Amino acid sequence: MTLHGKSLIAGLLVESNTGSFHAISPLDNQPLEPLFHECSLDNVDLALELADEAFAVYRKTSAEARAQFLEKIAEEIIALGDELLQRAHLETGLPLDRLTGERGRTVGQLRLFATVIREGSWCDARIDTALPDRQPVPRPDLRRMVVPLGPVIVFGSSNFPLAFSVAGGDSASALAAGCPVIVKAHRAHPGTGELVGGAIARAAESCGLPAGVFSLMHGSGAEIGVALVKHPLARAAGFTGSRTAGRNLFDAANARPEPIPVFAEMSSLNPLFILPGALKTRGQQIAEGLKGSITMGVGQFCTKPGLIFGVGGADLQAFTGYLESAIETSMPGTMLSPGICRSFHDGLTTMGKIAGVIPLANSDATANPSKTHGAPTIYATDTANFLEQHALQEEVFGPYALLVTAQDTADLIRVAEKLEGQLTATLHGTPEDIAAAGDLIAVLERKAGRLVINGFPTGVEVSPAMNHGGPYPATTDARYTSVGTAAIQRWARPVCYQNFPQTALPLELRNENPGNLMRQINGNFSRDAIQD
């Protein structure tokens, strides 16, 4: 397959004169062919208009039709074969085995959402049957379910070129809900985006869906992204990336005459607390685990633990020694892009200059700038300094963590109270530690979307009970997850149908319950049909 470098709007390849760029391979810092054409603001209009037209048809498709579409996308992605993995490797520097796994996750997500909408209960159907004889006034027949919002803008993320990009979790959940999707491809891996975008377009065509159900737009700056979010026909947006870019989109969406939700997942330090018993009995094991979690994917996961807290003393000193050895023997790795590598090193420089911060450990091996290397690095400080220097709560994206020494366990709670919002927070402790940590857990419940005991936060399961979200700045909307089956809820809103004849109702709300959904009938959960 030869890449064409064009945006794909409702099945049509579009090339405008707005500008162009090459992807740069982080493996050697060299530009990759072909040239990618940035789309214009006119292209944005066209994509939204065709998405809105397609929505009129797509929102009325059956769950089965949408499930087949998702499965067809998965099939088309697999059919791209090694070429997809090779291109993604060149564009992101991620190893082929990781990308193979990520492709599995990507098609797994598409298939998971197919099962969610086939089962159907996600639409939260609620039926209150009429009470014609009620005094003083009768109760009408009321039936409520969620319906899709409309065209959704998805921003591909840098760190998951497949699983959180063109056909990633945001797109899969939005398409499952019944929303057309317009993806702004990530500029660091536009070729990967083009290949996957083509797969989606082919799937839409072979499923007989209107082509406007999917578009892929290229652009190198913030302009196209903001224009997509501000377009009157856009109904919601999903984003994974930096705090600055996410807030920028959030602000643009809220300044619209008619505001729309932006689900931006932005920034998280993922604090990890080592409680005294664990520090005494499992210090080496925790240090080894931390090394794995901090350096996995060259530290480029949203859930990488970036803050480690422990109470000072001999046990913490021993742990620190283990962590130093682990990090010193770890290897530098190619980061996702030259820009991310630059930001990583800038971040390390900034942190290193903060008063009271000392370098603790870094990889013994030399990082190779021409291979866009980032080297695992640990700094250290104490809680008093951490509380004083708010800049220590900035995320450094890459294989970096800050070890913070506390005076005692009360000090751990004080510092937890001052943390910003997080995707995750982790505790390591013996059963006795955990039993005594109720107050700390209570604080962390207010700070994070996921609490982990005796594990590591990286490795985000795609399942019903997962929550990948959290208070600001982890995300712009802590009420929703971007990973797991509940992610579909972001793209829907309730509608109540009052006194509708059966034939005018959506199937999900009809008496006979043809899809066998779990519904709330007069407040009681049931899969039963309603007797006429």
Place this chain on the structure above:
Amino acid sequence: MTLHGKSLIAGLLVESNTGSFHAISPLDNQPLEPLFHECSLDNVDLALELADEAFAVYRKTSAEARAQFLEKIAEEIIALGDELLQRAHLETGLPLDRLTGERGRTVGQLRLFATVIREGSWCDARIDTALPDRQPVPRPDLRRMVVPLGPVIVFGSSNFPLAFSVAGGDSASALAAGCPVIVKAHRAHPGTGELVGGAIARAAESCGLPAGVFSLMHGSGAEIGVALVKHPLARAAGFTGSRTAGRNLFDAANARPEPIPVFAEMSSLNPLFILPGALKTRGQQIAEGLKGSITMGVGQFCTKPGLIFGVGGADLQAFTGYLESAIETSMPGTMLSPGICRSFHDGLTTMGKIAGVIPLANSDATANPSKTHGAPTIYATDTANFLEQHALQEEVFGPYALLVTAQDTADLIRVAEKLEGQLTATLHGTPEDIAAAGDLIAVLERKAGRLVINGFPTGVEVSPAMNHGGPYPATTDARYTSVGTAAIQRWARPVCYQNFPQTALPLELRNENPGNLMRQINGNFSRDAIQD
């Protein structure tokens, strides 16, 4: 009982030197005793700090404890007896029988939310059990439920001095969820607010809850409201009122360093479409029903039908005659406040000056300005003019509607497509009309939160299937309802507990399922316990 005119912060009466005001009775335009003291920005700080402190305790209370608190509030409100109704009558001009009914709805809502949290499944518990042998990596134990957001700011509405005010639906649902509540009392009925606020404070005390779980703040301008929403410790806000005030709060909340959700219910015209068959066979009946719905509560319901569409011809002409007679024989009524009455008359003046708008009918009786009267009024125009004059989509709060003549049924769809977001949309039609109206219904599903067939939108049921919400400007967040049991979902966010020992988990997520909740276990709905 003598009213004291002070704010009530965590059980303490607070009087500051910021300013003061009297309520004005709309019944005679005379000030009512006592003087009400506006709270200061320092008072705002204090209320939020005490609410946040109380939250640490309140969020950990059992559902049973919170249910008893809600029921105790209901009991204390009933114990206020006629004095509450009399004061509300003086402050709002609403008749005593309406206020008696509204009190019933208010205590009914409190008791309904008590049953919702006792049943408990609202917390959306999801459990994915561990798969220790899974390849290539084990799956950890994941358990997710929603937890309360934190202190919630509630703005009392003018038109429901009991049911959507101090102990109204927003407060009841937030307290049920486990959130402390700070109410900004509506300046038009501060005495009613004081009485109800006292009832809540007594209930909190007798239930042994921290006093900071509830505060009531008086203020006459926007300043205190904005300060409450911008306070760093505020976590969400609920508002019912004007579009300008709602948007102002929404913008303030989104401009915060850490944005918070504002659920503002603001503005809706509640379009009503009369389809040809119904116009032919039931014109008079629909005209009578419309009169009731437009004039009920002097037109001061959020769901009052303010736009009526029908296809021109002899049937519409006959219907127009019926509507004219109905409106001419209707009586003016006392509006909620002099300000609202002024806005109503200003709105009528503005609408009347718009080119192509003609007066159709108004009450034969003379409105008495000293009794703050508003008189039922209908204007008329056609769809071409309606589409041209966007100002006709402004809400006129009061007993007013605009009758719009369409050319044909296709014209009805065209005009529906140009409507802004609505709380409700209504169709009147014969079975044949409704069967042929699929395209119109599909458009209205995108525009409104509730669709009504052959009924009237006023009279909002408080039940599981109700949706009282809709696309902007009906509300700032179409994904949530402010009426019905689902309203509790506004005040919560999910947290996932990974690999937690049983004793560290909330009861809702423990294996034995002590509350017998409906949960999702590995994606399947079940009330079963999990075998260890």
